[in-house]
Amino acid sequence: MITLVDNHQSLSDEIRLSSGINFNACLHCKTCANGCPFLAGMDYAPNGIIRLIQLGMEEQALKSSTIWVCVGCNTCSSGCPMAIDIPAVMDALRHKAIEMGVEIAEPDILNFHTQVLNTVKKYGRTHKLEIMMRYKLKKLDLFSDMGVGLKMLKKRKLDLTPSKIQDKKAIEKIFRH
Amino acid sequence: MKKSSDINKISRSSDRLRFSFFPGCSLKASGHENTASLLKFCDKVNIELTELEDWNCCGSSSAHSVDRNVAKYLPMRNISLVPKGVPLLIACPSCLLRMKSMYLKIKKDKNLRDEYEEMWGKSFDDELEIIHFFEIFNRICLEDFMDNPTEKLKRLKVAPYYGCMLSMPPDLRFEKSYSGIIEQTLSSLGADIVHYGYGNRCCGTYLSVAKPKIAENVVNEIVFKAREAGAECIVTACSMCHLNLEIRCTLENPIPIFHFSELLSMALSVEDQKKWFPRHIVDPLPLLKKRGLITS
Numbered sequence: 229m230i231t232l233v234d235n236h237q238s239l240s241d242e243i244r245l246s247s248g249i250n251f252n253a254c255l256h257c258k259t260c261a262n263g264c265p266f267l268a269g270m271d272y273a274p275n276g277i278i279r280l281i282q283l284g285m286e287e288q289a290l291k292s293s294t295i296w297v298c299v300g301c302n303t304c305s306s307g308c309p310m311a312i313d314i315p316a317v318m319d320a321l322r323h324k325a326i327e328m329g330v331e332i333a334e335p336d337i338l339n340f341h342t343q344v345l346n347t348v349k350k351y352g353r354t355h356k357l358e359i360m361m362r363y364k365l366k367k368l369d370l371f372s373d374m375g376v377g378l379k380m381l382k383k384r385k386l387d388l389t390p391s392k393i394q395d396k397k398a399i400e401k402i403f404r405h
Numbered sequence: 406m407k408k409s410s411d412i413n414k415i416s417r418s419s420d421r422l423r424f425s426f427f428p429g430c431s432l433k434a435s436g437h438e439n440t441a442s443l444l445k446f447c448d449k450v451n452i453e454l455t456e457l458e459d460w461n462c463c464g465s466s467s468a469h470s471v472d473r474n475v476a477k478y479l480p481m482r483n484i485s486l487v488p489k490g491v492p493l494l495i496a497c498p499s500c501l502l503r504m505k506s507m508y509l510k511i512k513k514d515k516n517l518r519d520e521y522e523e524m525w526g527k528s529f530d531d532e533l534e535i536i537h538f539f540e541i542f543n544r545i546c547l548e549d550f551m552d553n554p555t556e557k558l559k560r561l562k563v564a565p566y567y568g569c570m571l572s573m574p575p576d577l578r579f580e581k582s583y584s585g586i587i588e589q590t591l592s593s594l595g596a597d598i599v600h601y602g603y604g605n606r607c608c609g610t611y612l613s614v615a616k617p618k619i620a621e622n623v624v625n626e627i628v629f630k631a632r633e634a635g636a637e638c639i640v641t642a643c644s645m646c647h648l649n650l651e652i653r654c655t656l657e658n659p660i661p662i663f664h665f666s667e668l669l670s671m672a673l674s675v676e677d678q679k680k681w682f683p684r685h686i687v688d689p690l691p692l693l694k695k696r697g698l699i700t701s
Contacts, residue, residue, distance in 0.1 A: 299610045302575065334615070353462045394459050
C-alpha cells in the first residue's frame with residue numbers, strides 16, 4: 229500500500245517549476261528504463277524517479293543514485309512518447325539534493341563535478357590532470373585505476389600545465405553569483 | 406555534373422569561408438591530434454578558423470549538474486565574445502549543446518536577455534550563427550578539393566560514431582540534425598560504411614572517471630558491436646568520446662578509433678599522420694598499412 233504524505237505535491241510542484249518540465253505527462257511506459265545505457269548502475273529506473281516525486285516520496289528520490297548516475301545522454305528523452313526532458317528533471321533533483329544537504333548516494337560523482345568546477349574557477353578552463361589528482365586525493369584513493377592514468381600520460385592525453393584565460397575578473401564574476 | 410543542391414557551395418577558386426572557432430577544453434588541452442587534423446583539413450578546403458579570443462569552458466556536464474548559475478553564465482560569456490557578423494563554429498558536440506541552447510534561451514527570454522546585456526555590457530546579437538563543424542559540409546563541395554575522391558579511403562571499413570550529444574537533445578530538437586554526415590562524407594571518399602546501431606550510444610562521459618566499471622561496459626558494448634558488424638575501425642565526431650572509447654575498452658582485440666578530422670585530412674593528402682597517431686592508444690598504423698593508406 230502506498231501512503232501519500234500530506235505535502236506530497238510540494239516537491240513535485242517545485243521540481244516542475246525549477247526544471248520547466250511537466251513530468252506528470254509520464255505514462256510509465258518504461259521506454260526510458262529500457263533504453264538507458266546506465267540502468268545497471270541506478271537504484272531506480274528514470275520513470276521510477278518520476279513516480280517517487282509524484283507520490284511525494286521525495287527523500288528516496290533525492291537520496292537515489294539514479295539522479296547522479298544519469299549523465300544526461302538523452303537516450304530516454306529521445307525515445308519518450310511524451311517528449312519529457314528527463315535529464316532536465318534529474319538536474320533539478322541534483323540541485324535540490326545539494327540545497328537540502330541530503331546524503332549524496334554517489335559522492336564520487338559529486339566529487340568529480342566539484343573538481344571540474346574548481347579548475348574552471350581557477351583557470352577559466354578545465355585542467356584534466358589536476359581534476360584527476362584532486363579527485364583521487366579527496367577520495368583517499370591514489371592507486372586504483374592507475375594503469376589508465378599512466379597510459380593517458382604516456383600518450384600525452386593529459387597536458388601537464390593548464391590552459392588559462394586572461395580575463396580572470398570575468399570568471400570571478402561568474403562564480404560570485 | 407554538380408547536384409543542384411551544390412550550387413551555393415564554394416569551390417576551390419571561391420573566397421575563403423571565415424569562422425570564429427571555439428575549440429573547447431577537450432580539443433584544446435587533450436585531443437591535440439583532433440585539433441591539429443581539424444585545422445589542417447579546414448585550411449585545405451579553404452576555410453579560415455580564428456580561435457575565439459579568451460574563450461572559457463562551456464561548463465560541460467559538471468556545471469549544469471551542480472550549479473545552475475555557473476551553467477548559465479559560462480556559455481553566456483563566450484557568446485558575448487564572438488565578433489559581430491562572423492559565425493561561431495564549434496567542433497565539440499557537448500560545447501555546441503551548452504552554447505547553442507543558452508543562445509536560443511536568451512533569444513526567447515526577455516529577462517535572460519536583460520541579464521546578459523547587463524552582465525556583459527553588450528547588446529545581444531540576434532543574428533549570431535552558432536554551428537557545428539558538420540555544417541561546413543553543407544557549405545563546401547568536398548569533391549572540388551581533390552582528384553578521384555572515391556579512391557581516397559580505399560574501402561576502409563568504418564563504423565561511424567556520433568555519440569549522444571549530436572542526436573538532437575531536447576534543447577536543440579528544432580535545430581538541424583547532422584546524422585548521416587559522416588556516412589555520406591566518408592563513403593564519397595571511398596570508405597565502406599558499417600551499420601551497427603550503436604552510433605548514438607553514449608560513451609559514458611565522466612563516468613569514465615567516477616564509475617570506470619560502468620563506462621567500461623558501455624564502451625565495450627559499442628566497440629564489440631562495431632567489430633561484430635565488420636568494422637575495422639570506428640570514427641568519432643567528439644574528442645571526449647574518442648578518449649573514452651580508447652581508454653575504457655578492455656576487449657582483447659580493440660579496433661583503432663579515428664577522429665573524423667583525421668580521416669578527412671588523410672583523404673586530402675595531409676602528411677602529418679606521424680604527429681597524430683602516436684597519441685592513439687590503439688595503434689592505427691597496421692590497419693592503414695594493410696589498406697595501403699600509409700606506405701612507410
